[in-house]
Amino acid sequence: MNEKLTAIFSRRSVREYLKKEVPDQMVNDLLQAGMSAPSAMCRDPWHFIVVRDRKRLDAMAGGLPSGQMLKTAPLAIVVCGDPDQAHDHQESYLLQDCSAAIENILIATSAMGLAACWLGAHPRSERIVHLRDVLQIPANIMPISVLAIGWPAVPVAARTRYSEQAVHRETW
Numbered sequence: 521m522n523e524k525l526t527a528i529f530s531r532r533s534v535r536e537y538l539k540k541e542v543p544d545q546m547v548n549d550l551l552q553a554g555m556s557a558p559s560a561m562c563r564d565p566w567h568f569i570v571v572r573d574r575k576r577l578d579a580m581a582g583g584l585p586s587g588q589m590l591k592t593a594p595l596a597i598v599v600c601g602d603p604d605q606a607h608d609h610q611e612s613y614l615l616q617d618c619s620a621a622i623e624n625i626l627i628a629t630s631a632m633g634l635a636a637c638w639l640g641a642h643p644r645s646e647r648i649v650h651l652r653d654v655l656q657i658p659a660n661i662m663p664i665s666v667l668a669i670g671w672p673a674v675p676v677a678a679r680t681r682y683s684e685q686a687v688h689r690e691t692w
C-alpha cells in the first residue's frame with residue numbers, strides 16, 4: 521500500500537469510542553473537508569447537522585437499528601441534501617454529491633486520528649422519518665446518512681479490498 525495514501529487505507533468503520541469529546545476545531549476541519557468535495561455543476565446541495573447532545577444522540581440511535589454505536593459516540597454529523605439545489609433536480613446527483621462529502625469527512629477523520637462509522641438512512645423511509653422527527657429537519661430536505669464520530673477505543677487494521685476481478689482494462 522502506498523504510504524502517501526495512509527489516511528485512505530486506515531479509514532475503517534469503527535464502532536467503539538473513548539469517552540472523550542472531539543474539539544470544535546476538529547469538527548470545523550471535518551466540515552471543511554466535507555465541503556471541499558466535488559459536486560455536480562458545483563451546486564453543493566448538502567447540509568450538515570452537528571449533533572453533540574447526549575440525549576439527542578441516544579434518540580437518533582433509537583430509530584437506527586444498525587446505529588447503536590451512536591450511544592457511545594460523542595459526535596454525529598448528519599449529512600442531508602436539498603433536492604432543489606441538486607444539478608438538474610436529480611436525486612442521483614444529490615446522492616453522489618453528498619456521498620463525496622461523506623467520504624471526504626471519513627478520510628479526514630482517519631487523517632486526524634479520529635474514528636467514524638457511516639450509517640445509511642436513505643433510502644429507508646422509517647429511518648428518514650425518524651431523523652426528520654428527532655432533528656427537526658424540514659420537509660424539503662432529505663437526511664441521507666449519519667456519521668458517528670469519536671476517538672477509537674479499538675485498533676482497526678488498515679486495508680484495501682482491492683480485487684483484480686473488479687478491474688477492467690480498456691473494455692469490460
Ligand SMILES: Cc1cc2nc3c(=O)[nH]c(=O)nc-3n(C[C@H](O)[C@H](O)[C@H](O)COP(=O)(O)O)c2cc1C
Nearest residue numbers: 531532533534535585586587637638639640641665
Ligand atoms: C451507504 C452505507 C451505509 C452503511 N450503513 C451502516 C450502518 O447502518 N451500520 C454500520 O455499522 N455500518 C454501516 N456502513 C459501514 C459498512 O458496513 C462498512 O463500510 C463496510 O463493512 C466496510 O468496512 P470498512 O468501512 O471498515 O472498510 C455503511 C456503509 C455505507 C457505504
